[in-house]
Amino acid sequence: MEAALEKILKTYREKEGNVISILQDLEETFGYIPENAVNWFSKKLDIPESRFYGITTFYAQFHLKPPGKNVIIVCRGTACHVKGSDRLISGLRRTFNLPEGEDTTADRKFTIERVACVGTCGMAPVALINKKVHGKMTSNKLIKEIKILEVKKTDTNNEG
Amino acid sequence: MERFRANLLMCAGTSCVSCGTMNIRDALKEEIKNRGLEKEIKIVLTGCNGYCAQGPVMVVQPEGIFYQSLTVEEIPKLVEEHFLKGRPYQKLMFKEPEKKIAIPTMNEIPFFKHQVLRVLRNRGLIDPEALEEYIARDGYQAAAKALSQMTSGEIVKVVKDSGLRGRGGAGFPTGLKWELALRTKSDMRYVVCNGDEGDPGAFMDRSVMEADPHSVIEGMIICAKAIESRKGYIYVRSEYPLAVKRLQIAIDHCYEAGLLGKNILGTGVNFDLKIYQGAGAFVCGEETALMRSIEGKRGIPRARPPFPVHQGLWDQPTVLNNVETFANIPPIILNGADWFSSLGTDMSKGTKVFALTGRVKNTGLIEVPLGISLKKIIYDIGGGIESGRSFKAVQTGGPSGGCIPEKFLDLEVDYESLAQVGSIMGSGGMVVLDETDCMVNTAKFFLEFTQAESCGKCIPCRIGTKRLLEILNRVTSGNGKEGDVELLEELGQDIKATSLCGLGLTAPNPVLSTIRYFRNEYEAHIKDKKCPAAVCKELLIYSVLEEFCNGCGACKRACPADAITGKRKKIHKIDSELCVKCGTCFDVCKFNAIKKQ
Numbered sequence: 001m002e003a004a005l006e007k008i009l010k011t012y013r014e015k016e017g018n019v020i021s022i023l024q025d026l027e028e029t030f031g032y033i034p035e036n037a038v039n040w041f042s043k044k045l046d047i048p049e050s051r052f053y054g055i056t057t058f059y060a061q062f063h064l065k066p067p068g069k070n071v072i073i074v075c076r077g078t079a080c081h082v083k084g085s086d087r088l089i090s091g092l093r094r095t096f097n098l099p100e101g102e103d104t105t106a107d108r109k110f111t112i113e114r115v116a117c118v119g120t121c122g123m124a125p126v127a128l129i130n131k132k133v134h135g136k137m138t139s140n141k142l143i144k145e146i147k148i149l150e151v152k153k154t155d156t157n158n159e160g
Numbered sequence: 161m162e163r164f165r166a167n168l169l170m171c172a173g174t175s176c177v178s179c180g181t182m183n184i185r186d187a188l189k190e191e192i193k194n195r196g197l198e199k200e201i202k203i204v205l206t207g208c209n210g211y212c213a214q215g216p217v218m219v220v221q222p223e224g225i226f227y228q229s230l231t232v233e234e235i236p237k238l239v240e241e242h243f244l245k246g247r248p249y250q251k252l253m254f255k256e257p258e259k260k261i262a263i264p265t266m267n268e269i270p271f272f273k274h275q276v277l278r279v280l281r282n283r284g285l286i287d288p289e290a291l292e293e294y295i296a297r298d299g300y301q302a303a304a305k306a307l308s309q310m311t312s313g314e315i316v317k318v319v320k321d322s323g324l325r326g327r328g329g330a331g332f333p334t335g336l337k338w339e340l341a342l343r344t345k346s347d348m349r350y351v352v353c354n355g356d357e358g359d360p361g362a363f364m365d366r367s368v369m370e371a372d373p374h375s376v377i378e379g380m381i382i383c384a385k386a387i388e389s390r391k392g393y394i395y396v397r398s399e400y401p402l403a404v405k406r407l408q409i410a411i412d413h414c415y416e417a418g419l420l421g422k423n424i425l426g427t428g429v430n431f432d433l434k435i436y437q438g439a440g441a442f443v444c445g446e447e448t449a450l451m452r453s454i455e456g457k458r459g460i461p462r463a464r465p466p467f468p469v470h471q472g473l474w475d476q477p478t479v480l481n482n483v484e485t486f487a488n489i490p491p492i493i494l495n496g497a498d499w500f501s502s503l504g505t506d507m508s509k510g511t512k513v514f515a516l517t518g519r520v521k522n523t524g525l526i527e528v529p530l531g532i533s534l535k536k537i538i539y540d541i542g543g544g545i546e547s548g549r550s551f552k553a554v555q556t557g558g559p560s561g562g563c564i565p566e567k568f569l570d571l572e573v574d575y576e577s578l579a580q581v582g583s584i585m586g587s588g589g590m591v592v593l594d595e596t597d598c599m600v601n602t603a604k605f606f607l608e609f610t611q612a613e614s615c616g617k618c619i620p621c622r623i624g625t626k627r628l629l630e631i632l633n634r635v636t637s638g639n640g641k642e643g644d645v646e647l648l649e650e651l652g653q654d655i656k657a658t659s660l661c662g663l664g665l666t667a668p669n670p671v672l673s674t675i676r677y678f679r680n681e682y683e684a685h686i687k688d689k690k691c692p693a694a695v696c697k698e699l700l701i702y703s704v705l706e707e708f709c710n711g712c713g714a715c716k717r718a719c720p721a722d723a724i725t726g727k728r729k730k731i732h733k734i735d736s737e738l739c740v741k742c743g744t745c746f747d748v749c750k751f752n753a754i755k756k757q
Contacts, residue, residue: 018456020439024398058458058615060440061398078361078555078591079517081605087743094720094742116442116609118399119363120175121517121591122212122524133178138747140718 004029005040019047019055023062032063068104068111070149072129077117079124088125091139165200167221169284173208173370174402176215184216187235197243207371209284210525211271219266219284226266227252271522274541276503278511279487280527282372288406291413294374300419302490306382307427312342315386321497323509328354328482329586331575337479340469341387344477351383351392352473352480354450358397358442359558360609362589364513365483367525369403373410377433379486382493384431387479392431395450397438407435442613446661447480460615461661484513504530508574518592521546535569538592549594557586559606560666562673563599582673598695599678600685604632606670610663621664624655628671637698640686649675694756697741701757706731708753715745715754
């Protein structure tokens, strides 16, 4: 981990970054914001941890918990809403048996997220499965895609 | 330079790509090679063509023949017919819905025919990652003219005279903004482009940044000269990775070509441009919040004045304009103010790009002259309502806007007319709703959004939107009380009157406009505990229509709550006690035998 953090620190110094750019690099590297990474930067840069957390919790891009292996993002934009994206979410939650307030399955295979709008409203409703855009989705189609992922079991994070 | 008999301009916008453009490109390449045509035909990947509904799409130049809904299987036939036999392939052409007659050329298709392309002048025509293609379409001529032949004052005057108003939504006169910044004494001034297109249902800025990134950069260079700035930022939301990539390539090319950096085109003008990626916060589309975000802080707005033109980024005078505004600048400089103002209404000049989505047949990106009627947009360009249902309302301006009912379909669209009917122009989202959409639910949808995105700084927005949402939740779940509509109205007005920034000032608009035009729907939810459009889950009852049910069992198998019983080939039944109202049975039934009411 240390080496990865040093690298981020180097880009920060070279490119005149700021707290947000550090957090973006952390999110990119680890998939979330690890607590010890924040402590490390806080000491190195003499910026209080609270500033990091203030910014982390303000922006939707940052996560405090590590995501599941496969990330499914359902678009909640207006066009998608009109075409029933809430049913996609409830269908997924039912399939994964997710309890209230939890977005990642217990086996850490899947995480469900929502995004305000990905800007592909022409093909609403839209879901992103591991960053790949799937348009004109239905609950059944989405669950089929997920079953394919379940069978694959291999690392699919590089798709798309 | 190599010359080709035909150029295949394939749309590589996000929509078409996710429908399989890349596979089709590979199949085309293969087929062209097999037929020995690789020296005659060139495939070009362009930015968004705009006709997202028919993706994947392709235009064959020079004839301008438009092919839609391409599939890998059809490619051999298409290549054979069109490029070997010289007969454009009718099967993949657009067809008029009633007469089924194929319309070969793009310009004749109704979706394109009524559009006027200024901002989207290069859409689907150039490779967005090639600077020379932009230059070949008069790119950077305006920048060269502005930098070498015009003074700051002259540029400001042309922009002012053109009547261009901010395309981000509020419609502040662009030239005036530039003039104010220029007049503010300072050693450092900034040019910032707002590409934080946060409105759900809007994607025009994304398309411009992806399809024609140089048009934005050129507009910013001209602005830099006009306000004597040396440094600029393009703020792009992180949800648009392709836009970031294309802009970065464009910026790198500009540095290599001497269009950015020191002594641009030998004119002595210096301008550095950097992309700043947002981190996912709707409020950052508000100018003061956006600038804080660039400074690396929580994106919280502050009170104005001081306005950014006096005290903006790092407390220096700053011009902040939207993507579409900047993309409008180069043609204004080249063709003059009169050319620009020849289109539009008295108060709103030029064209506007809209993202037309929802229940229309032709969803996609359109650019039309201001002053066009809603009817023309929805019926002539949009092709009317899908599935033969009837129009109910059009939602403009995203979460800050409102719903416009049928009686205003003849309204001529501009900043003022939309405001008069309780909506706003906003960034240009246009979501069409039909009889199957519930207006209370629509209002609740937007409130959920603005409530979650409220930054929390000022009380009217933070607590007011929360209370508004609570009442709406109550109404849509069948627990509405007498007087709730009046309470919504009163609270909405108070939030509008007292919030700090644009988010709170406009957040009640969806609620207020739906009450204004669809009060009866609110009352049906409250008094009759019914949702007339059959949308609000808690108020629905699902049942089987016996005359249509043939006992196929699809609903029974799909029901997650095991609420459906019935023997094979016998009429099925839904147990309303067990039913979780998920709607799955309604979706899977092929015989329209599930009724919701």
